[in-house]
Amino acid sequence: MKLYKSYTPYLLILPALVIYSAMILIPAMATPYYSLHHTDKSYKKLDWVGFDNYKKLAPEFIKEEGAPSDPTFIRFPRTDEEISVRSFASALNNNVVYLFLTLLFEVGFGLFLAALVSRDGRLYGMFRVLFFAPMILSLVVVGILFKVMLRPEIGLVPQFFGLIGIESLRTQQWLADPNTALLTISIISGWVYAGFYLVLFSAGLKRIPKELVEAAMVDGATPRQVFWRIQFPLLRDVTSVCILLCITGAFKAYDLFWVLSNSKPDNFTHIVPTYIVEKAFNHGDLGYASAIAMIVTTIIFIVTAIHLWRTRKREKLQF
Amino acid sequence: MGKVTLESVRKVYPSGFEAVSRFDLDVADSEFIVLVGPSGCGKSTTLRMIAGLEPVTEGRIQIAGRDVTNVHPKDRDVAMVFQSYALYPHMNARANMEFGLKIRKTPKDEIARRVSEAAALLGIVDLLDKKPATMSGGQRQRVALGRAIVREPQVFLFDEPLSNLDAKLRSKMRVELKRLHQRLRATMIYVTHDQVEAMTLGDRIVIMSDGKVEQIATPMEAYLKPASVFVAGFIGRNKMNIFPGSVDGGSVRWLAGEIAKVEGPDRGNLVIGLRPENVRLSREQSGSGVNGTIDVIEELGDELVLSILVGTELIAASAPASSGFYRGEEIFISADPAHLHFFDSGTTKRLEL
Numbered sequence: 001m002k003l004y005k006s007y008t009p010y011l012l013i014l015p016a017l018v019i020y021s022a023m024i025l026i027p028a029m030a031t032p033y034y035s036l037h038h039t040d041k042s043y044k045k046l047d048w049v050g051f052d053n054y055k056k057l058a059p060e061f062i063k064e065e066g067a068p069s070d071p072t073f074i075r076f077p078r079t080d081e082e083i084s085v086r087s088f089a090s091a092l093n094n095n096v097v098y099l100f101l102t103l104l105f106e107v108g109f110g111l112f113l114a115a116l117v118s119r120d121g122r123l124y125g126m127f128r129v130l131f132f133a134p135m136i137l138s139l140v141v142v143g144i145l146f147k148v149m150l151r152p153e154i155g156l157v158p159q160f161f162g163l164i165g166i167e168s169l170r171t172q173q174w175l176a177d178p179n180t181a182l183l184t185i186s187i188i189s190g191w192v193y194a195g196f197y198l199v200l201f202s203a204g205l206k207r208i209p210k211e212l213v214e215a216a217m218v219d220g221a222t223p224r225q226v227f228w229r230i231q232f233p234l235l236r237d238v239t240s241v242c243i244l245l246c247i248t249g250a251f252k253a254y255d256l257f258w259v260l261s262n263s264k265p266d267n268f269t270h271i272v273p274t275y276i277v278e279k280a281f282n283h284g285d286l287g288y289a290s291a292i293a294m295i296v297t298t299i300i301f302i303v304t305a306i307h308l309w310r311t312r313k314r315e316k317l318q319f
Numbered sequence: 320m321g322k323v324t325l326e327s328v329r330k331v332y333p334s335g336f337e338a339v340s341r342f343d344l345d346v347a348d349s350e351f352i353v354l355v356g357p358s359g360c361g362k363s364t365t366l367r368m369i370a371g372l373e374p375v376t377e378g379r380i381q382i383a384g385r386d387v388t389n390v391h392p393k394d395r396d397v398a399m400v401f402q403s404y405a406l407y408p409h410m411n412a413r414a415n416m417e418f419g420l421k422i423r424k425t426p427k428d429e430i431a432r433r434v435s436e437a438a439a440l441l442g443i444v445d446l447l448d449k450k451p452a453t454m455s456g457g458q459r460q461r462v463a464l465g466r467a468i469v470r471e472p473q474v475f476l477f478d479e480p481l482s483n484l485d486a487k488l489r490s491k492m493r494v495e496l497k498r499l500h501q502r503l504r505a506t507m508i509y510v511t512h513d514q515v516e517a518m519t520l521g522d523r524i525v526i527m528s529d530g531k532v533e534q535i536a537t538p539m540e541a542y543l544k545p546a547s548v549f550v551a552g553f554i555g556r557n558k559m560n561i562f563p564g565s566v567d568g569g570s571v572r573w574l575a576g577e578i579a580k581v582e583g584p585d586r587g588n589l590v591i592g593l594r595p596e597n598v599r600l601s602r603e604q605s606g607s608g609v610n611g612t613i614d615v616i617e618e619l620g621d622e623l624v625l626s627i628l629v630g631t632e633l634i635a636a637s638a639p640a641s642s643g644f645y646r647g648e649e650i651f652i653s654a655d656p657a658h659l660h661f662f663d664s665g666t667t668k669r670l671e672l
Contacts, residue, residue: 209403209405211401211403211405212405212407212408214370214372214392214399214401214405215399215401215405215406215407215466216407216418217371217372217391217392217393218370218371218372218392218393218395218397218398218399218476219393219398219418219419219422219466219470220393220394220419220422220423221393221418221422222393225422229418230407233409234408234409236409315450316452317408317409317452318408318451318452
C-alpha cells in the first residue's frame with residue numbers, strides 16, 4: 001500500500017492549521033468586523049454601529065476645555081483625575097512608558113551583558129545559563145514568583161532592603177504604588193528577556209572580525225571606545241531587529257501585568273492588551289475592545305513598516 | 320626613537336603549546352626587519368606580542384627605550400597593517416584614516432594635513448570619500464597603509480599585508496613599500512611567509528621555524544651563509560639541493576661520488592647543500608663530478624631549470640636558455656667548493672670547513 005499520497009503534506013499540517021485558525025487567524029480576521037458592532041454582555045446580539053466605537057475613543061485624545069494639563073504621552077506619574085477620564089489613553093501611555101523601560105532593561109541590559117562577554121569569553125557560558133534560564137519559565141510562574149518576593153515587609157526583596165537599613169524600601173508597595181508599579185514590572189521583564197537579547201547581540205558581535213577590534217585597539221582606542229565606535233555601529237542590523245522585537249513584545253505583553261495585578265490591573269498598571277481584555281470580557285464590550293485592537297495594530301504596523309523601510313534602504317555592511 | 324628590543328620573549332598558549340621560544344632581537348631605529356617562516360612558525364605571534372595584542376608569557380619588550388611588556392596596545396605608539404586590511408566598514412577612507420588621530424585628540428587642522436599628505440603619497444585622494452566595500456583589494460590595502468602612516472608611530476607593524484593581493488599587484492606594492500620605507504625612514508617590522516618579499520624588503524631578516532629563530536641576518540648573508548639546513552632550504556628563489564655527504568681525504572663525497580675537492584680535516588655525518596644556480600654542468604667528465612641524466616626541463620624564458628636524476632635522487636640545476644640541454648642527456652655535475660654549504664647532520668647548524 002502506498003502511504004504517501006499527493007495530499008499527505010496537507011494532512012500533516014492540518015492539525016496545526018485548525019488550531020492556528022481557531023485561535024489566531026479567525027479571531028484576527030473577525031476583529032475589524034466586531035469593531036463595527038456593539039455587543040451586549042451575553043455576546044449573543046451583534047448590532048451594527050458603524051464607526052461609533054472609534055468615535056468613542058476620540059475624546060481621549062482631544063484636549064477638553066479647562067483640562068488640567070496637556071494629556072500627551074510619556075508623563076509619569078499622572079493625576080488620578082486625568083487617568084479616570086482617559087482610561088484608554090492612560091493604558092496606551094503606560095504601554096509606551098513600558099516600551100521605553102523594556103528597551104532599557106531588556107535590550108539595553110542584554111547589550112551591556114553581550115559587551116561584557118565579548119571582552120571575556122569565559123563569561124558567556126555562565127551568563128547564557130544565568131540569564132537565559134528565566135526565558136524557559138512561564139510568565140505566569142515568573143509573576144507569582146516575584147509577587148511573593150516583593151511582598152512588602154516579608155518578601156525577599158523588602159527584607160533585603162531592611163537588612164541594609166533602608167526602611168522606606170522595606171515597606172514599599174512595589175506593585176501597588178503608581179510610582180513604582182510599571183518600573184517594577186519592567187525590571188522583572190528585563191530579568192526574563194535580557195538573556196534572549198544577550199544571545200542575539202553576542203552572535204552579532206562574534207560576526208565582527210577580530211581584526212577590526214584589534215585595529216582599533218592599536219589605533220589607540222580604549223575598550224569602551226572600541227565598543228561604541230566600532231562594535232556598536234557594526235551591530236546596527238542586530239540592534240534594529242532587537243528594537244523591533246521589543247516594540248512588538250511591549251504591545252503584546254499581558255501575562256506579567258495580569259498576574260502581578262491579581263487579574264485587576266489598576267489605571268497605573270493597565271497596558272493596551274490588559275485594557276482590551278478587560279473591556280472585551282469583563283465589561284462585555286467586544287466592539288469597543290476590537291476598535292482599540294485595530295488602532296493599536298495599525299500604529300504598530302506603521303512604526304514597524306517605517307523601521308523596516310529605513311533598514312532596507314541603508315547600504316549593507318560588508319566585513 | 321623607534322628602537323625595538325625583544326629580550327628572551329616567550330609565548331606559551333594556555334593549551335601548553337609553545338608558539339615562540341626565547342626570541343631575542345634588537346631592531347635599530349628606521350630599520351626594516353622582516354620575520355619570515357612557514358605558517359605556524361610563530362612569526363605572527365611575535366608581531367602580535369610587539370603590538371600588545373597577545374600577552375607575553377616570559378621576557379621583555381621595549382619600544383623606543385620604554386618597557387611595554389604589559390602596556391595596552393593603545394599606549395604603545397605602534398601602527399599595524401593587517402592581512403585582511405581590517406578597515407572599519409562603516410567609515411569611509413577618510414574616517415578610517417582619521418580614527419586613530421581623533422581618538423588621540425589631535426588638533427583638527429593637523430589631522431586634515433596628515434590625511435591629505437598621506438593620501439597624496441599613496442595616490443588615494445580620489446578614494447577618501449568611499450566606503451571600503453566599494454574599493455578593490457589594492458585600494459583597501461593603500462587605505463590601510465594610509466591609516467598607519469597618518470599616525471606617525473614609533474614603529475610600523477605589517478602582518479602579511481600583501482598576501483591577499485594577486486601576484487602582479489603584490490610585486491608592485493612591494494616596490495611601493497620599499498619606497499615608502501626609504502621616504503619615511505621609520506622602523507618597520509614585517510611578517511611574511513614569502514621569502515621573496517623577505518629578501519627584497521628587509522634590511523635584515525629573521526628566519527623562524529617552530530617558534531625558534533633560525534637566523535637573523537641581512538638577506539645576502541642568509542643567502543650566502545645560511546645558518547642552518549632549514550634556512551638553506553627556505554631562502555633562495557630555487558630550492559637548494561640538500562643531501563647527506565662527507566669529506567674524506569679532501570674529497571667531498573655527495574650523491575655517491577666526488578663533487579668537489581676541499582682542504583680540511585675529514586668529516587662524516589654531514590648535510591651538504593648546493594644551490595641550483597651554483598651547480599656546475601658539463602657534458603664531459605673533467606676532475607670531480609657525478610654523473611646524471613636530465614629528467615625534466617622547465618623553460619622559464621631566460622633560463623632553464625633542469626631536474627637531473629642522479630642515482631635515485633633528483634637534483635635541480637639552472638642553466639642559461641642557450642645551453643641546449645635536452646631531455647635524457649647524460650651530464651656531469653660538480654661544484655665550486657666555495658658554493659657548497661656544510662651542515663652538521665645532528666644539530667643541522669652550519670659548519671665552516
